[in-house]
Amino acid sequence: MGNLNKSTLLVNYEEQLMIKRYSYNTIKTYKSCFKEFIDFYPKKNLNQMKNSDIQRFMIHLIRRKNIARSTQNQYINAIKFYFEKVLNRPKETYQWHRPRAVKKLPHVFSEQEVMLIIKSIKNLKHRCIILTIYSAGLRLSEVLNLRISDIHSKENCIFIRDAKGNKDRYTLLSEKLLLTLREYYINYKPSFWLFEGANAGRYSKSSVQAIFKRALVKAKIGKNGTIHTLRHSFATHLLERGVNLRYIQTLLGHNSIKTTEIYTHISKQNLKKIASPLDFLII
Template identity: 55%
Template sequence: MDRKYITLKNLVIEQKKCIGLKFYTDKVLQALVNDLPEVKWSEDYGMDYLLNSPENLDLVFKTFRGVAWINCNHFYSRSSFGRQQETIDVEWFRKRMPVEGKRHCPENYLSKLQLKCYAKNTVRTYVSCFENFMNYYRERSLQELDENDIRLYLQHLIRENRSNSYLNQAINSIKFYYEVVLEMPNRFYAVERPRAEEKLPQVLAKEEVFSIIENTNNIKHRCIVSLLYSAGLRRCEILNLKPDDIDSKRMVIKIRSGKGNKDRYTILSEKLLKNLRTYYVKWKPRNLLFEGPSGHAYSAESIAKIVKEAANRAGIRKRVTPHMLRHSFATHLLESGTDLRYIQVLLGHKSTKTTEIYTHVATNIFFKIKNPLD
């Protein structure tokens, strides 16, 4: 006989935190539930519930011990929000001038973002998305909103032709408030996400990459563009590089606190190393490998501008971005026969599934296929 089980859910009913008790119809379980103090039935959620308190939670475990397995996957958090180690400054959001009729992000939301050390871009995205959600329901308390309200808001975004990426960002920002700030893990687990868009990465031909490098303004810009391509770096990784991260003896580059707060090594080009030595003698960087005139770090926008202007001078009509050079690095390695696992390590991908996208744009497999027209 299969063992009975009961699933705990985080619910908010009449603006109070509650423990939802979901299970298949069973006389024994129902009798035990009925004996719990002040247990009630919710038509909206289709389950019994009682107030969420340490005492009630302990009682639930004691009541069903040895009788049913308690599934807490939707009740306790299994993930860790915020993995970056950079210092986050949310003061700008706190000091904004109030706009009449518009609600600003709650202080506990900002404080939690700061405590969790989210990346700056993520902080901006979460605050913007969550404030849009708040102001869509500006006449209502956040505590009284439920799954149906979120679905209605997402339908509103769809009618506005928002991208799937924006929809997912909106869901993340909303879940962060209810599940992390208000400490109700998996509260909106059942909210449907849009289907993932399977877009292929845009890749440049080797000749185009070399032409972009040749059309940079100076040795510093040439080194920046060459690093993006030859080491498969992200913009933020270029900005955080220090001179000591270039290991000429082992011919590797150390990437500190990359995406997901992970360190890794990637390959160093001998041709690039010569240019880096020339650059180092001429520019004498102090703290970071690439610094502005005042010694401050380059901005992400400056990196994008360097790549764009060099591509324009090279006569490339398509819009070229720094990340396109990273995609090209991975694709060209794959086309030259490099094992996918090695490429995954160089890029810092957590899973080979992320790296496998490049198998769809690598052209070496197509050369083996005879076109029926020929």
């Protein structure tokens, strides 16, 4: 590991991520991946690592942990960051095989199913969290990072700060959500974060995931789904109601329209508008 012990190495690594203004979640993920990498080679000098050493680590992850393709890419990016940003080596194309992305259509709830999920949640705070995610198309981390000041009621919008890719954006503020948020504010009186847990800290991810899982069971919806499915549903339902794809791209905070275009493949309402060529034949 060279002249640096493991703890110092990780501190330096984290500092470089912070200097480069990586998001909190990315820093946490990269640091965890990199720590696992250096633990795998406790006696090796990282500065003298070869591509074959990294390849061996990747094979270990695939064989022993059966990691997903997206997770494998996270490990690769975390290790790549160390060599290029911490050691200041010039960028190069490493001979590490990145897994081919599997293009799967996301699961989506129907509007009826979303309504059943929301109705099954009786706790006001819990219902507000789920309503906010669906009505604004938010990621889980984004709803937990919301501050009270991010709700712009006069402009009917919500400000999303430091989202994926360190980007800020505005998204929709539903009138129904605003009414529920006002009731929630009166009852819970949050001090800084919109949704606060113990000691006025941010509400935890695991708590929101548990809320959603319970709601899914109570609503008796026989579909696999996660919190992120609500975001997919938001985009799909907007598209089905005729909202321009470019607007949806902006609301979701996608860099590329190609990312947003996936929802054109899962919108059943749009499929209904297209007639099969068979329907034009006289038979």
